[in-house]
Amino acid sequence: MNRLPARIALPAEAETEALGRRLAPLLQAGEAICLSGGLGVGKSCLARALIRALTSQDEEAPSPTFTLVQTYPGREFEIAHFDLYRLEDPDEAWEIGLEEALDHGAALIEWPERL
Template sequence: MKTLHLADEAATQALGRQLAASLRLGDAICLTGPLGAGKSTLARALIRALTSPDEEVPSPTFTLVQFYETPAFPLAHFDLYRLTDPDEAYEIGLDEALDGGVALIEWPQRLEGRLPPNRLDIDIALDGGARRAVLTAHGSFEGRPLEF
């Protein structure tokens, strides 16, 4: 477990870019935190680091998932906020996204414990005017050197 203090939006974006460089096929990044904590900011920075700086990255709140092609692997960005049943995530392609690429998952608590085994959990909390991110590695992320 590692705790990072993110002073501003730029620090949150920098974390997203740094995480992008560490991803491998089959990985999942799971982002939790209250509305407005910076989950989407981190996700956009990570996606743009893997695609292009001007990539259009809409929030998948209403579509539930957005797909991106990167030079290394396909990336699926899930926003599970509106899910009513964990099975819905698998119906819209979570398993397939992990089998052939990488998944970035906002609101993973909607999976009710059915989380991918190879994942990095990032819990973002508002801490005064800044943010605090707690990173917890699972599966293939354990022992992986992550530079921040």
Template sequence: MIVDLPDEAATARLGAALADTLGPGEAVCLSGPLGAGKSTLARAMVRALTTPDEEVPSPTFTLVQFYEGERLNVAHFDLYRLSSPDEAYEIGLDEALEDGAAIIEWPERLAGRLPGDRLDIEISLASGGEARQARIAAHGALKSRVGRGRPFEF
């Protein structure tokens, strides 16, 4: 499924809508070039699961941030600086999925060890301006809840 995102507000609305689909043990894997909007989408998801004014810093240097939500806990991982897939599990990916959901930026660093119940979202830059495009693929349990060839409602 492909979703056009004309501006940052549309990216945030998509993040909030995706957060509503997540359950325990599920992940959202965000890929795309630097500056594509992965952190914007992740921030919107965290805020939808916690509070609208939740401070959501990028975990680029801390690698992971944990948040407690009323409905679902969520962990936000930035794997850009990892050199081995094992490192993601050393910093708590398994535990995050046991306790709630995970948002994973740079999932390609997991080299084939992605969670089975996940959304893969590849964000690409559109030509000119701040427009983006998100390509969404659902796997495992999320496959029956997201997409099914219909446009995403947000």
């Protein structure tokens, strides 16, 4: 199913976390959620809430700013959280496992415009 891009205003962290929890049961293996926006707008906050909803509320889920990708074993499939901000070439996304992540689970992608 093709989905249209959506813009959602979330003025508070609690609302951002609530959206992440609501999106979690909709995410399926082979799908990606792309999170765009400037620094500090809540991309990692939303991803963290979604990851915790699919794994455990105790999951730390740090931002993958420096590691570029963090993976988590979900209850039904693996979740890969990508931060593409530091990519210098779009082909690097394939080198860090984007295609494999979608083959084996789902992906949350911060800074997808770097693709």
